[in-house]
Amino acid sequence: MGTTLEVKSLDNWINTKSKPLIIGGPCSAENKEQLMATGRAIAKSNKVDVFRAGIWKPRTRPDAFEGVGEEGLKWLLELKKETGLKTTVEVATPEHINSALKYEVDILWIGARTTVNPFSVQTLADSLKGVDIPVMVKNPLHPDLKLWIGALERINNAGITKLAAIHRGFYTYDNKPFRNLPMWEIPIELKRIIPSLPVICDPSHISGRRDLLASVAQKAMDLSMDGLMIESHINPSIAITDAEQQVTPDSLSKLLSKLIIRKEFGSAEFENLLEKLRFEMDQIDHDLISLLNKRNDKTRLIGEYKKENAITVLQIGRLRKMMEERLEFANNLNLDKTYISKLLQLLHKESIRIQTNIMQE
Known part of the structure; x- marks a missing residue:
C-alpha cells in the first residue's frame, strides 16, 4: 500500500520549546477554575508546547459527562492570552470546527471514534476546505491502518497540509496491561509509508493508568515519534473523566524531564559500523527468504503426495508435535516464545494455503 500526502513538517507550523512536540492538559475541561489552574501550572513548567482540553466528549453512554461545550472555549482563549500556550481541542462536527475557529483554537484533532467513520471524516474535511489550521488525526479504535490513512488522505485532500497523526493505541478484548494495545508496528508502518507525516504518541490512552505512562512515553521516543500528548489535571483524583490516566x-x-531523547544519527565511525552490521543482517534476511522458498517447495511436494493418497490437509497431531518441538528448540536458544509461536503459526498458515490450493487443482 502506497500513498502520497502533501504534508508540512512540524517545524513549519509550530515552534516547539524543544524536540519532541509536547501536548498536555486535562482529559476534559470541567470548569473554569480547574482548567485555568491546570493551564497555569503547565505553563509554569515551560515544558509543554500546546495545551489540550476536551470540550466535547464522545461518550459511550448517553448519561455520561459529554463536556462543557462552547463555554469551555472561552476559558481556553483566556488561558491562551494569559500564558501564551497554544491550544488544541477535539472536533467531531462542522459546528465544533466553527466554534473552535471562533475562539482562536490553534490546532484541531479528530478523535478515534470519528476516524473510524469515513462519512464523519469527510464531513469534517468538507468543513475544513479553505481553512489554514493544523489538524491531528488519531488512529481508529481498532487496528486498521488503511482506515487511518484514509482519514488522513481525506483531510489532506481538503487542503490541510499542516497534518499529523496521533497514535493512541488500539482496542482489543485482551488489552492487559494497557487500556489500548500500542501495536507499535502499526505507527511504524505508517511512518514507513508516509515518511513526511509527523506521528505523535498518546501514552495516556495507551496506558490507561499513571504507572505505565513513563515507559510508554520513553518507548515512543526510542521509536522516533515526533511528539507526545499526555493528559494532566490539577487534581486527577477528582477528575470527571479518565482520572486513572491523568497526572x-x-x-x-x-x-518529561526524565525522558531520554536519543539521536537518530551518530558519528561517522558509528554510522560505518552500523552500516556493516545492517549489511550482515540484510544477508541473513536474504538467507531466511531463500529458506522459506525451499520450505514452500517441500510443502508443495507434501501437498501433492497427500492429494495422491486422499489424505487431509490438516493433521492436528502433526501440528501439535511440530509446535512443541520447535518451541522447545527456540527456548534452548533463548528466543522469545511469543515471537516464535506467531512465526510458526504464520508458517503453518502458509502451508495450509499452499496445500489447499493443490487439493483444489
Whole structure:
C-alpha cells in the first residue's frame, strides 16, 4: 500500500520549546477554575508546547459527562492570552470546527471514534476546505491502518497540509496491561509509508493508568515519534473523566524531564559500523527468504503426495508435535516464545494455503 500526502513538517507550523512536540492538559475541561489552574501550572513548567482540553466528549453512554461545550472555549482563549500556550481541542462536527475557529483554537484533532467513520471524516474535511489550521488525526479504535490513512488522505485532500497523526493505541478484548494495545508496528508502518507525516504518541490512552505512562512515553521516543500528548489535571483524583490516566502538572514535568531523547544519527565511525552490521543482517534476511522458498517447495511436494493418497490437509497431531518441538528448540536458544509461536503459526498458515490450493487443482 502506497500513498502520497502533501504534508508540512512540524517545524513549519509550530515552534516547539524543544524536540519532541509536547501536548498536555486535562482529559476534559470541567470548569473554569480547574482548567485555568491546570493551564497555569503547565505553563509554569515551560515544558509543554500546546495545551489540550476536551470540550466535547464522545461518550459511550448517553448519561455520561459529554463536556462543557462552547463555554469551555472561552476559558481556553483566556488561558491562551494569559500564558501564551497554544491550544488544541477535539472536533467531531462542522459546528465544533466553527466554534473552535471562533475562539482562536490553534490546532484541531479528530478523535478515534470519528476516524473510524469515513462519512464523519469527510464531513469534517468538507468543513475544513479553505481553512489554514493544523489538524491531528488519531488512529481508529481498532487496528486498521488503511482506515487511518484514509482519514488522513481525506483531510489532506481538503487542503490541510499542516497534518499529523496521533497514535493512541488500539482496542482489543485482551488489552492487559494497557487500556489500548500500542501495536507499535502499526505507527511504524505508517511512518514507513508516509515518511513526511509527523506521528505523535498518546501514552495516556495507551496506558490507561499513571504507572505505565513513563515507559510508554520513553518507548515512543526510542521509536522516533515526533511528539507526545499526555493528559494532566490539577487534581486527577477528582477528575470527571479518565482520572486513572491523568497526572498532575508537576508529575508531568518530572516525567518529561526524565525522558531520554536519543539521536537518530551518530558519528561517522558509528554510522560505518552500523552500516556493516545492517549489511550482515540484510544477508541473513536474504538467507531466511531463500529458506522459506525451499520450505514452500517441500510443502508443495507434501501437498501433492497427500492429494495422491486422499489424505487431509490438516493433521492436528502433526501440528501439535511440530509446535512443541520447535518451541522447545527456540527456548534452548533463548528466543522469545511469543515471537516464535506467531512465526510458526504464520508458517503453518502458509502451508495450509499452499496445500489447499493443490487439493483444489
